[in-house]
Structure formats: C-alpha cells, structure tokens
Amino acid sequence: MSNKMMKIAVVIQLVIALAGGMLLLGQKMLQVKGSDTMVNLVQILAEKYMEKNPKQPIAVLGGGSGTGVTGMLNGTCEIANTSRDWKQKELDQAWEKGIKPRFFAVAIDGLSVIVNEKNPLTKLTMDQVGAIYRGEVKNWKAVGGPDMKVSLYGRQSNSGTYVFLMEHVLKNKPYSTDMKEMNGNAQIIEGVLADVGAIGYVGVGYIVDKETGKPMKGLKVLNINKDEKAEAFSPLDKAAVDSGAYPVSRPLWMATNGTPKGTAAGFLAWIVGPEGQKVVEAEGFYPVGGKLMEQNLKNLK
Amino acid sequence: MKRQRLRQLKERAIKAFFLANGLLSIFVLLGIFALLLYTAVPAFRDIKIGEFLTTKLWDPTSPLKPVYGILSQIMSTFLVTVGALVIAIPVGIGVAAYLSDVAHWRVREIVKPVVEILAGIPSVVVGFLGIVLVGPFLAKISGQSHGLNALNGSILLAIMSLPTIISISEDSLSAVPQAYSEASLALAGSRWQTLIRVKIPAALSGIIAAVMLGMGRAIGETMTVLMATGNARSFPTGFFQSVRTMTSNIAIELGEVPYYTTHYYALFAIGLVLFIMTFIVNLIADVVLRKYQEREL
Amino acid sequence: MKTKKLVQFAGFLLLRVCLYLVLAVLLILLYDIGSKGGGSISWEFLSKPPRRGMTEGGIFPAIFGTFLVTIVTAVLAIPLGMFTAIYLNEYARQGRLTRLIRLSIRNLSGVPSIVYGLFGVILFVNIFKFGTSILSAGLTLGLMTLPWTITASEEALKTIPNSYREGSLALGATKWQSIRTNVLPYAMPGMLTGTVLGLARAAGETAPIMFTGAAFFLPMLPKSLSDQFMALPYHLYIMATQHHDIAKVRPLAYGTALVLIALVLGLNMTAVVLRFRLRRKRRM
Numbered sequence: 001m002s003n004k005m006m007k008i009a010v011v012i013q014l015v016i017a018l019a020g021g022m023l024l025l026g027q028k029m030l031q032v033k034g035s036d037t038m039v040n041l042v043q044i045l046a047e048k049y050m051e052k053n054p055k056q057p058i059a060v061l062g063g064g065s066g067t068g069v070t071g072m073l074n075g076t077c078e079i080a081n082t083s084r085d086w087k088q089k090e091l092d093q094a095w096e097k098g099i100k101p102r103f104f105a106v107a108i109d110g111l112s113v114i115v116n117e118k119n120p121l122t123k124l125t126m127d128q129v130g131a132i133y134r135g136e137v138k139n140w141k142a143v144g145g146p147d148m149k150v151s152l153y154g155r156q157s158n159s160g161t162y163v164f165l166m167e168h169v170l171k172n173k174p175y176s177t178d179m180k181e182m183n184g185n186a187q188i189i190e191g192v193l194a195d196v197g198a199i200g201y202v203g204v205g206y207i208v209d210k211e212t213g214k215p216m217k218g219l220k221v222l223n224i225n226k227d228e229k230a231e232a233f234s235p236l237d238k239a240a241v242d243s244g245a246y247p248v249s250r251p252l253w254m255a256t257n258g259t260p261k262g263t264a265a266g267f268l269a270w271i272v273g274p275e276g277q278k279v280v281e282a283e284g285f286y287p288v289g290g291k292l293m294e295q296n297l298k299n300l301k
Numbered sequence: 302m303k304r305q306r307l308r309q310l311k312e313r314a315i316k317a318f319f320l321a322n323g324l325l326s327i328f329v330l331l332g333i334f335a336l337l338l339y340t341a342v343p344a345f346r347d348i349k350i351g352e353f354l355t356t357k358l359w360d361p362t363s364p365l366k367p368v369y370g371i372l373s374q375i376m377s378t379f380l381v382t383v384g385a386l387v388i389a390i391p392v393g394i395g396v397a398a399y400l401s402d403v404a405h406w407r408v409r410e411i412v413k414p415v416v417e418i419l420a421g422i423p424s425v426v427v428g429f430l431g432i433v434l435v436g437p438f439l440a441k442i443s444g445q446s447h448g449l450n451a452l453n454g455s456i457l458l459a460i461m462s463l464p465t466i467i468s469i470s471e472d473s474l475s476a477v478p479q480a481y482s483e484a485s486l487a488l489a490g491s492r493w494q495t496l497i498r499v500k501i502p503a504a505l506s507g508i509i510a511a512v513m514l515g516m517g518r519a520i521g522e523t524m525t526v527l528m529a530t531g532n533a534r535s536f537p538t539g540f541f542q543s544v545r546t547m548t549s550n551i552a553i554e555l556g557e558v559p560y561y562t563t564h565y566y567a568l569f570a571i572g573l574v575l576f577i578m579t580f581i582v583n584l585i586a587d588v589v590l591r592k593y594q595e596r597e598l
Numbered sequence: 599m600k601t602k603k604l605v606q607f608a609g610f611l612l613l614r615v616c617l618y619l620v621l622a623v624l625l626i627l628l629y630d631i632g633s634k635g636g637g638s639i640s641w642e643f644l645s646k647p648p649r650r651g652m653t654e655g656g657i658f659p660a661i662f663g664t665f666l667v668t669i670v671t672a673v674l675a676i677p678l679g680m681f682t683a684i685y686l687n688e689y690a691r692q693g694r695l696t697r698l699i700r701l702s703i704r705n706l707s708g709v710p711s712i713v714y715g716l717f718g719v720i721l722f723v724n725i726f727k728f729g730t731s732i733l734s735a736g737l738t739l740g741l742m743t744l745p746w747t748i749t750a751s752e753e754a755l756k757t758i759p760n761s762y763r764e765g766s767l768a769l770g771a772t773k774w775q776s777i778r779t780n781v782l783p784y785a786m787p788g789m790l791t792g793t794v795l796g797l798a799r800a801a802g803e804t805a806p807i808m809f810t811g812a813a814f815f816l817p818m819l820p821k822s823l824s825d826q827f828m829a830l831p832y833h834l835y836i837m838a839t840q841h842h843d844i845a846k847v848r849p850l851a852y853g854t855a856l857v858l859i860a861l862v863l864g865l866n867m868t869a870v871v872l873r874f875r876l877r878r879k880r881r882m
Contacts, residue, residue, distance in 0.1 A: 029816070029817065029818065036840060039840075040843070043652075043815055044650075046817070047649075047650070047817075050817060057817045057818050058817060059813065059815065059816045059817060059826070060815050061813050061814055061815065062814060062836075062840055063556050063557060064556075064557050066362075066557035066558075067556050067557040069559070070557055070558065070559045070560070073559055073560075074559070074560055076729075076730070090559075093559065149446070151446050151447065156532070156553050156554070156557075157361070157362040157554065157557075158553075158554065158556065158557030158558075163362070166364060167364070172364040172365075173364060173365070174360055174363050174364060174365065176535075177358065177360075177373075177533060177534040177535035177536075178533050178535045178543075179533060179534075180447075180449060180531040180532060180533050180543045181531075181532040181533065181534070181545075181553070182532070182839070183553075183839035183840045184839060184840035184841070186839075186840070186841055186843060186844040186845075187839050187840070187844060189844070189845075190844050190845070191447060191449070193845075194437065194440070194447060195446040195447040196446055197446045198446070198447075308772060311772075311774075312772050312773060312774055315774045316689055316773075316774075318681070319681055319682075319684050319685035319688070319689050320685055320689065322678060322681035322682045322684075322685050323682050323685035323686060323689075323690060323699050324699065325678060325682060325744075326682060326699055326702040326703045326706060326744070326745070326748070327698060327699055327702045329702070329706060329741060329744065330702040330705055330706055332717075332721075333706075333709065333713065333714075333717050336717060336720050336721060337713070337716065337717070337720075340716075340720055391616070392616045392619060392620065395612065395613045395615075395616030395617070396613070396616045396617050396620055398613050399610075399613035399614060399616065399617050400617075403610050403613060403614070404617075412617070412621075414870055415621065415624065416620070417866065417870070418624065418863060418866065419620070419623075419624050421798060421799070421802075421862050421863055421866045422627065422802075422859065422862070423801075423802025423803065423804075423831055423858060423859070423862060424711075424802070424803070424804065424805075425802070425804045425831045425832075425834050425835050425858075426631070426802070426834065426855050426858060426859055427627075428835075428838075429834060429835075429838050429851065429855055430627055430630065430631070432838055432839075433630075433838075433848070433852075434626075434627075434630050460623060460627075463620060467620075491602045491603065491605070491606045492606060492610075493602075493605060493606035493609040493610060494602070494605075494606075496609075497609070514708070517708040518708075520710070521708065521709065521710025521711065521712075521713070522710070522711075523710060523711055523712040523804075523805040524711075524804045524805060524831075524835065528835070528838065528839060548710055548712050548805075551712050551715075551716065552712055552715075552805060552808065555715070555716070555719070555808075555809050556808070556809055560724070568716075569716060569720075572712070572713050572716040575710050575712075575713055576709060576710075576713050579705075579708050579709060579710060579713075580705055580708075580709075582708070583704055583705045583708040584701075584705070586704075587701055587704055587705075
C-alpha cells in the first residue's frame with residue numbers, strides 16, 4: 001500500500017472516529033437564547049449560578065428576543081429570553097407545535113431614550129419620541145432642540161426592544177427606514193456617543209456605569225413624560241419606574257416550555273429569589289415585586 | 302490474461318472514482334442552486350416576484366402589512382460595489398502595471414506576497430477596522446455625524462477586491478508577448494507609451510476578467526458591509542447614507558426568523574438573487590478569459 | 599521629445615503612488631491592530647476562557663473552536679480537492695465536460711459566503727439533521743474551501759513534467775500506478791501547501807459558521823462534533839457589535855483581531871515559505 005493510500009485510510013478512520021464521537025453523549029448544556037437587552041444580565045446570572053452549581057452548565061446566547069422565540073419554537077433552546085411579550089402569532093405557533101410557554105418576569109427595565117451629551121434637550125413626551133422614530137420629525141429644532149438633523153439609532157427587527165417600542169411608543173406604526181439598525185444595545189450606545197445628532201433607545205442596565213452608579217459619560221438620558229402636562233421622569237428613578245410614572249417601563253421575561261425541569265428549574269428559582277434579584281439590581285435593572293413575583297412563584301410549580 | 306483483465310477493471314474503477322470526484326463540483330454548484338431555489342420558491346406563494354424585485358420597502362415584521370421589497374437592498378449592493386470599483390480599478394491596474402513594467406524583479410518578489418497578505422485579512426477584521434478606524438476617520442474629514450455609510454463600505458470593499466484585481470491583471474500584463482513591447486519600443490515608443498497603448502490593450506480581456514472577479518467579490522461580501530454600513534433599510538440616495546446590502550440583510554435576519562415562514566423563504570429568495578448575480582458576473586469573466594486565451598493561441 | 603520623457607516620468611510616478619497607497623493601507627491596518635491589540639495579548643488571554651461576561655479573561659475556547667472546525671473543513675476539502683485535481687489533470691480530456699467542471703469550480707469560488715451559510719443551514723442543519731454543530735459548520739466551510747483546494751492541488755500536479763508519467767508508462771505501468779508512484783509523491787508537498795492557504799481562508803470566515811454552529815458564550819469546551827463551538831471570527835464580530843459593554847471590551851476585540859490575523863497570516867506564510875523551498879528543491 002503506498003504512502004498516499006495509507007494517509008487516505010487514516011483520514012477516513014479519523015472521520016469515522018470523530019463522527020462516532022457524535023453519538024457519545026456530549027454533555028447537554030442548558031440552552032438559553034434571546035433578548036440582547038437581557039443577554040448581559042442573564043450571562044452574569046448564569047456565571048454566578050454556575051459558581052454555586054458547577055455540575056449544571058448553562059449556555060447563554062443572544063440574538064434578540066425574536067431569536068429566543070424562534071429557538072423555543074424550533075426546539076433549539078430550553079429558556080427563551082424576551083424583552084417584550086410574545087405576539088399572538090408566536091403563541092399560536094407554539095400551541096400548534098405542542099409547546100406551552102410559561103413566563104417568568106425576572107427583572108423590570110426602564111427603557112431609556114438617550115442622546116449625545118452635546119444635545120441641550122432634557123426631556124421629550126412619548127408622542128414626540130414616537131414621531132421622531134417614525135421619521136416624522138427630521139430635525140431637532142421641531143422638538144425644541146438645536147437646528148441639527150436627527151440621526152436615528154435603533155435595533156433590528158429581531159429585537160424585543162424594537163417591537164416593544166413600536167407597539168407602545170410608535171403606536172404600532174412602522175419605523176423610519178432611515179434608522180440605523182444596530183446589532184445590539186451596546187452598538188447603539190457607541191453610535192450615540194460619537195454622533196452629536198443621535199438619538200437611541202437602550203435598556204436601563206446599559207446606561208449605568210457600574211462603578212460609579214451614574215449614567216455613562218458622553219450620554220444624556222432624557223426624561224420622558226406621558227404627555228405635555230404630566231411630569232417627566234427619568235428611567236433611573238426607581239420609584240417612577242415601579243409606579244408606572246415613567247411611561248416606558250416593561251418586564252423582562254424568561255419563558256420555558258411548561259413547568260421548568262432540571263437545571264432550568266434550579267436556575268429560574270434562583271433568579272427570582274433574593275440572590276438573583278440582587279444581581280439584577282447590581283446590573284442596573286430593577287427587581288420584580290408584587291403581583292409579577294407572585295405569578296413567578298406559582299409558575300415554578 | 303485474466304490478470305490483465307482484472308487489472309483493466311481496476312484501472313477503470315479508479316478512473317470512475319476520479320471522474321466522480323471531478324463531477325462533484327458540478328453537483329455542488331447545481332445542488333446549491335437547486336436547494337436555494339427549492340427553499341425560495343414557497344416565498345412566492347405570498348409575494349409577487351415583480352413586487353419583490355421592484356418594491357423599495359423591506360418590512361416583514363411591519364405592524365401593518367408585511368412588505369417584502371428588495372429594491373433598496375439591490376441598490377445598496379450596487380452602490381457600494383460601484384464605489385469600490387471606482388477606487389479599486391485604477392489603483393489595482395496601476396499597481397499591476399507598476400509590478401509588470403516598472404518594478405525591479407526584487408521589488409516584485411516582495412510586493413507579490415505582500416498583496417497576498419492583504420488578500421488574507423479576514424473580512425470580519427476589515428469590518429472591525431471599518432467600525433473603529435475608517436468610519437470615524439471618514440466622519441471627521443467629511444463633517445458627517447458618523448461614518449457608518451456606503452462610502453465606508455466602498456472603501457473597505459475596495460481594499461478587499463484590490464488583491465484579486467492586482468494579481469490577475471498583473472498576470473495578464475506579464476503574459477503579453479514580448480514581441481508586442483519590443484515592436485513598440487523599436488518604433489521609438491517610450492516605455493510608458495508601450496504600456497498604455499500596447500500592453501494594456503493587449504491584456505485588456507485579462508484585466509476585464511480581473512475586474513469582474515473583483516466585482517463578484519464585492520457583491521458577495523457579507524461581514525464587512527454588515528459591520529460598517531449602518532444597516533438602514535432606506536433606499537440609498539448618496540454615499541453618505543447608511544445602507545443595507547442584500548448580504549447584510551440575510552445575515553441580520555436569518556438568525557431570528559422562525560423556520561418555514563414566508564419571511565424565512567424570502568431570505569432564501571434574496572440568497573437566490575445573490576447567487577444568480579455572482580453567477581452571471583463569474584460567467585462573464587469566464588467567457589472573457591476564454592476569448593483571451595484563445596486569442597493567445 | 600522631452601514631453602515624452604516627462605509624460606513617462608509622470609505616468610510611472612502615478613503608478614508608484616498607487617503602489618505606495620496600497621502598501622500604506624496595509625501598513626496602517628496592521629499597525630492599528632498590532633498596536634491596539636498587542637496590549638491584550640498575554641498567556642492568560644490565549645489559554646484561559648472568558649470571565650465576567652466576557653469582559654475579562656481570555657479567548658482560548660474561540661481558538662480551540664476555530665481549530666476544531668478547521669480540522670473538519672480539512673477532512674472534507676483536502677481529499678476531495680486532491681481527487682478532483684487528479685481527475686482534471688491526469689484523466690480528463692479537453693472537452694465540454696471538462697470545461698463545465700472548470701466553470702463550476704470557478705463559479706463555486708465566487709459564491710458569496712453567506713449563500714454557503716444558507717446552503718449549510720438547509721442541508722446540514724435541517725435536512726441531514728446535524729443541527730448547529732461543529733460538523734455542520736465544518737462541512738459548510740469545507741464546501742466553500744473546495745474550489746481553493748482543487749485549484750491549489752491542480753497547480754501542484756501541473757508542475758510535474760510529463761516525462762515522469764511517460765517514463766513510468768513506458769515501463770509497462772498502468773495509468774494509476776504511474777500516477778501513484780511517479781506523480782503523487784512529488785506533487786504531494788505542493789498540494790498540501792496549497793491547501794493550507796485554503797484552510798487559512800476558511801479559518802477567518804464568519805458568515806458560513808454564524809448560523810451553522812458558532813456561538814458566543816459557551817461555558818464549556820465542545821466535547822463532540824455535535825456540540826456548538828466558539829470561533830475567533832465570530833467572537834470578534836460579537837465583541838465588536840453585540841457585546842453589552844463595547845467600550846470596555848474594545849481592547850479585547852483588538853486582541854482577538856490580532857490573534858486571528860496572526861493565525862491566518864501565519865498559515866499563509868508557512869505555505870509561502872514551503873512553496874518557495876519546494877521550488878528551490880525542484881530546480882536542483
């Protein structure tokens with residue numbers, strides 16, 4: 001047998017061996033997919049949980065709320081993170097596939113509207129934000145700002161934040177096609193930091209500098225009011241977010257198929273418990289209380 | 302005699318084995334086309350092909366009615382590609398001409414591998430540099446508020462197409478028969494005139510093929526434009542606008558689309574359009590190259 | 599007369615400027631990555647996994663993942679590439695079929711990487727049900743690399759003079775015997791170095807693996823072909839765009855870019871040096 005034949009034979013054998021490895025149980029990790037708003041938070045939650053439970057590996061992937069929902073529908077993840085409610089169409093598709101999603105509110109987010117610090121504006125009404133993102137307002141002076149073109153930064157259609165904003169602030173009308181659709185919260189922040197005419201929307205956990213507890217340098221967080229007459233609140237104001245006075249707040253959800261089992265059960269129970277909620281606060285989001293927490297505890301069973 | 306026949310059978314079997322491998326490429330190409338087609342066709346149950354290709358708006362998740370128009374993406378692809386070629390063609394041919402006609406052979410030996418290094422830079426790294434280096438620089442010198450636009454994309458794509466254009470053009474120029482240049486020089490033409498009026502026209506088919514291949518590369522590039530052009534869905538009206546090419550659009554939405562929905566099929570339809578475009582470009586390059594080779598015989 | 603010389607001077611100067619432009623661009627790119635990424639490179643960076651939500655620690659899992667998926671790519675692309683090249687150079691006759699094969703190869707090398715990704719999702723992830731895994735991603739990359747390995751192998755075969763083959767045939771060997779003993783051993787080194795270049799390119803690709811197996815944050819190294827994996831190019835992409843604290847991880851992103859470039863260029867240079875050495879050997 002010539003050298004070459006030997007080499008080919010070895011290669012084929014390697015392939016078979018590696019393929020055989022496929023059948024061996026690769027230790028199955030808990031797959032968590034979805035919201036980019038939540039990915040950092042859930043990654044840190046997973047890291048901390050795994051420190052205490054090293055035999056329960058958890059893989060946290062982002063991709064946007066839409067990806068999480070798709071993952072659950074396609075059977076490629078056990079927990080789906082979404083920063084918005086599931087759409088009726090998605091729930092229908094789940095039921096068709098025999099999937100019964102159960103929802104856990106793991107944190108509260110005050111969705112924040114940010115502009116570059118050089119922009120003198122300090123507040124906007126919900127309607128104004130909607131008009132800007134629908135493309136109806138193209139220059140800052142129309143809303144009381146400087147004479148400067150509005151440079152829109154937003155997310156892509158797989159983002160729960162994108163959908164949430166569209167439903168609640170854009171009144172279910174489409175976004176302006178001039179909006180630069182960034183890959184994640186952090187890219188929006190990067191854009192706003194560098195662009196004086198920029199406006200962006202991000203989860204509140206992203207704008208706080210973890211070390212100082214204050215908003216990141218270079219960014220300005222706008223206060224939002226429900227309408228012209230109401231008082232404008234900041235998303236950093238915990239009381240305002242809790243009471244609903246800050247009009248753009250939302251729960252962040254983790255969904256499982258039916259009752260959570262195994263690692264998923266342990267992980268979720270820990271997240272909604274005191275330790276997990278402390279981590280949520282440390283990451284800049286708000287802990288869950290009241291009725292939502294009651295429902296969480298019920299859903300664990 | 303039996304041994305002989307056995308041997309012949311073995312030889313024929315081996316030849317068949319290699320033939321099968323040879324045919325593999327055809328099958329893969331056809332396979333890609335067929336699977337794309339198969340997965341894209343269901344999209345057209347709900348979307349009219351004409352509207353697909355001529356509508357500017359792409360909004361599959363619209364709160365009103367989902368719209369699947371890829372005209373803006375086609376235009377975006379076209380814009381960044383043309384921009385890239387405007388930069389890469391003169392520079393590329395210039396470098397090729399320099400290497401083939403002016404440079405000392407030692408310079409050639411050094412520059413050729415250097416150009417290959419440029420070719421080896423992964424597209425994600427070029428895109429990364431578009432975000433951190435080229436984009437902000439562009440913003441500064443153009444007075445725009447940010448650098449995530451078509452111009453950024455064009456510059457980056459030019460960088461990526463240059464090695465292809467340079468190396469194939471240089472090969473073509475070097476392959477021009479000495480007799481041509483000697484004749485020109487004998488008639489008192491300068492080296493420059495020889496280059497411009499004799500060599501480049503003689504190598505033109507090879508150069509065109511090089512440009513076509515570079516263009517194919519620019520059309521099909523994904524990561525670079527995904528990271529550096531801003532991904533706005535609007536119809537591009539200028540180089541300082543944020544654009545979304547066909548390749549970016551697929552990469553952005555494929556990860557989140559539920560399988561087997563119209564949106565899913567529509568993304569494959571975009572892939573099909575891309576495949577057809579690059580196929581045509583490569584076909585043209587092929588035909589041009591073949592004509593060129595035949596002429597040389 | 600003087601104008602002619604002046605024009606030539608100006609013309610050649612213009613050409614020289616083009617060259618300097620290209621060289622300058624390359625230098626600037628490499629310098630930017632080298633200077634800003636160099637600071638992140640340390641033994642820890644290269645050998646440890648990421649920590650604290652990827653803001654600290656290293657990128658070892660990404661290096662490991664890239665390594666694994668490149669092996670699968672090689673297993674698919676190298677043998678098939680060689681066999682196809684053997685057919686084209688040793689057996690094929692000049693005819694329509696051969697032209698069609700060559701046309702297909704050229705076209706395959708021009709297909710956009712994201713289209714390969716789409717193909718991989720349909721065929722490997724869904725139809726063959728390999729799911730998102732090293733296997734799916736490696737096979738997708740393998741198909742993408744195939745045109746390169748075919749071309750590189752063919753070039754190596756072409757350099758073997760026909761006299762080698764004819765000599766063997768004249769002594770009564772069959773065609774395959776001649777190829778096996780008189781052509782392949784001499785062409786093999788060249789074939790392998792050529793394919794290394796193709797693998798270098800595969801290692802740097804992102805689009806084909808994005809939807810067929812690459813993931814951003816996995817707490818463990820992949821243990822089998824059916825696991826997802828982290829990969830250098832995908833890691834860089836996420837660090838640069840989707841990570842939750844882009845500013846903080848920017849230096850790490852630069853570091854990742856530097857490692858990726860070093861890997862790709864390292865492989866390229868190895869192949870070039872090997873090719874050079876082989877050419878010299880052959881001349882003797």
